[in-house]
Amino acid sequence: MSESPVAVSQQKEVWGSDAIAAMLRALEVPYLALNPGASYRGLHDSIVNYLGNERPQMLLCLHEEAAVAIAHGYAKASGRMMGVVLHSNVGLMHGSMAIFNAWCDRVPMLILGATGPWDAARRRPWIDWIHTASDQGALVRDYTKWDNQPASVPAAYEALLRASQMANTAPRGPTYINLDAALQEAKVGALPPLPEVSRFQAPEAVLPNPDLVRKAAQLLSGAKSPAILVGRVSRSEAGWKARVALAEKLQARVFTDIKTPAAFPTDHPLHAAPPATFPDGKLLKDADVILSLDWVDTAGTLKAAWGDSPVAAKVIRVSVDAHLHRGWSADYQGLPPADVYMMCEPDVAVPLLLEAAKARPAAVSPKRESPEEKEQAVSIRALARAFNELTEGQDICLSKLPLGWNGAYRHFRHPLDYLGADGGGGVGAGPGLTVGAALALQKSNRMVVGIMGDGDYLMGVTALWTATHYKLPCLILVANNRSFYNDEMHQERVAKERGRPVENKWIGQRIDEPDIDLAAMARAQGAEGIGPVKRLDELKPSIEKAIKHVKAGAVCVVDVRVMPGYDAPVSGGAASARR
Ligand SMILES: Cc1ncc(C[n+]2csc(CCOP(=O)(O)OP(=O)(O)O)c2C)c(N)n1
Numbered sequence: 001m002s003e004s005p006v007a008v009s010q011q012k013e014v015w016g017s018d019a020i021a022a023m024l025r026a027l028e029v030p031y032l033a034l035n036p037g038a039s040y041r042g043l044h045d046s047i048v049n050y051l052g053n054e055r056p057q058m059l060l061c062l063h064e065e066a067a068v069a070i071a072h073g074y075a076k077a078s079g080r081m082m083g084v085v086l087h088s089n090v091g092l093m094h095g096s097m098a099i100f101n102a103w104c105d106r107v108p109m110l111i112l113g114a115t116g117p118w119d120a121a122r123r124r125p126w127i128d129w130i131h132t133a134s135d136q137g138a139l140v141r142d143y144t145k146w147d148n149q150p151a152s153v154p155a156a157y158e159a160l161l162r163a164s165q166m167a168n169t170a171p172r173g174p175t176y177i178n179l180d181a182a183l184q185e186a187k188v189g190a191l192p193p194l195p196e197v198s199r200f201q202a203p204e205a206v207l208p209n210p211d212l213v214r215k216a217a218q219l220l221s222g223a224k225s226p227a228i229l230v231g232r233v234s235r236s237e238a239g240w241k242a243r244v245a246l247a248e249k250l251q252a253r254v255f256t257d258i259k260t261p262a263a264f265p266t267d268h269p270l271h272a273a274p275p276a277t278f279p280d281g282k283l284l285k286d287a288d289v290i291l292s293l294d295w296v297d298t299a300g301t302l303k304a305a306w307g308d309s310p311v312a313a314k315v316i317r318v319s320v321d322a323h324l325h326r327g328w329s330a331d332y333q334g335l336p337p338a339d340v341y342m343m344c345e346p347d348v349a350v351p352l353l354l355e356a357a358k359a360r361p362a363a364v365s366p367k368r369e370s371p372e373e374k375e376q377a378v379s380i381r382a383l384a385r386a387f388n389e390l391t392e393g394q395d396i397c398l399s400k401l402p403l404g405w406n407g408a409y410r411h412f413r414h415p416l417d418y419l420g421a422d423g424g425g426g427v428g429a430g431p432g433l434t435v436g437a438a439l440a441l442q443k444s445n446r447m448v449v450g451i452m453g454d455g456d457y458l459m460g461v462t463a464l465w466t467a468t469h470y471k472l473p474c475l476i477l478v479a480n481n482r483s484f485y486n487d488e489m490h491q492e493r494v495a496k497e498r499g500r501p502v503e504n505k506w507i508g509q510r511i512d513e514p515d516i517d518l519a520a521m522a523r524a525q526g527a528e529g530i531g532p533v534k535r536l537d538e539l540k541p542s543i544e545k546a547i548k549h550v551k552a553g554a555v556c557v558v559d560v561r562v563m564p565g566y567d568a569p570v571s572g573g574a575a576s577a578r579r
């Protein structure tokens, strides 16, 4: 997937952007996803002609939102930070929703931008003026960990070191460095010496106070009915095994969340309910001790169980997330009570709790739910069944699931089996997240599969071209109900509430007349496109064919026409939840 430039003869003198590029290499940034722009033409040249377009290698994207979503998907699958370069003002504006998604999902990302020349006397007429902003970082400051506009090469070195260190320090998130065009394009003579990067690494994970570990272990060991809420955790297999061992030692019921990546084997007898967007509060209500492992909305989940009454269970909260909380967006969620608050990452706390806790006797296995069979027409459930049958026993990484997916449709048995949702509820991330995961897992034997809504696919569809161009095999199954159906359901609720005709709920939501040929949109970008698949008997052969294409190295999209309708578990406040 390399685009090798012609060799450049060695030059003694370098430009500002060469030094910045050298720093990116020293930081071991593997890729830079980008869409080009004159504001960073200096850096662009340095990546190609100074670094030879490797370490980092450019990844050309057709839209900045796709560039950021690809870096997001890459970080989700690999745990590693990659870079993104966004053109002045407009590029950053295009990328901003995807940055918000990455922020809410707490993934590390190094975002480079550009402006200027900041020195007005050096601006070209017109374009350099509209592409200069006094405080460009302000556009994304509320959902990045840090931003900076360095004024010299040494300042840029330090800014990149800090941006990288901060992005990779838990709670992780995107950082933004804005590079003045004049700084990029200034001749600086010999390469200013690079700092020793190894001395500026992100810190080791912080250990919790041993007293807190003891207290939490005592609560858990003495519980009658302990429960564990497993939220944001790492992709490590050791971490996965430790969580299983802790749940087994405590005989605790375990809940997982469809918004966050696979965190516990969903077919384990202690796994209490299929992962859901809105967990069923009733299932939690008989718990007397709850261990929250960086669960996305602990307070909201407790409220689903106890309503406005005080939470009867003791709560052990394990999370560093409060370090990131700011006022602009409420992605910090409700404020949960905590009887023990361990401000550390779950991956660190779990082995300590495992050691300190006393084993509890085995309880009766919880009853398992399984959605009953209903219909024969193509539904998301039928799609899931066909896909499961065809991939039984194979290593698959699900990079996205559609809104109508019921967490009971497929089991997760490994940290890479599922990567969670988009973080910020920003539709359009699905294709980019899938391509990013395919980039991260290209050398593994795991096939990356994104199952997504037609709305999600259509908003982010140009990410496909980056996958075909760089030969990143992946499969996209579009659960195509030809509608922004989630919002039809909202209109239905409002109509019922107001005594107005529910029959009108589809207006301003349906995506038909003309019907969009989703497979053709894939073929137009060099991918395989199959469908529309309208009949149940065509479903399995179509997906089978698609899997063959992907195994042979292709990017493939299957347009599966599903009936509108969700089969996701809905509970408590979820019925009126907005998205
Ligand atoms: C950028 C953005 N625009 C709009 C929304 C509101 N929204 C939430 S879900 C949804 C529908 C998505 O459609 P699709 O992916 O086809 O899934 P479906 O609801 O049909 O299952 C919309 C428009 C959003 N969350 N993000």
Ligand SMILES: [Mg+2]
Pocket (backbone or CB within 6 Å): 453, 454, 455, 479, 480, 481, 482, 483, 484, 485
């Ligand atoms: Mg839809």
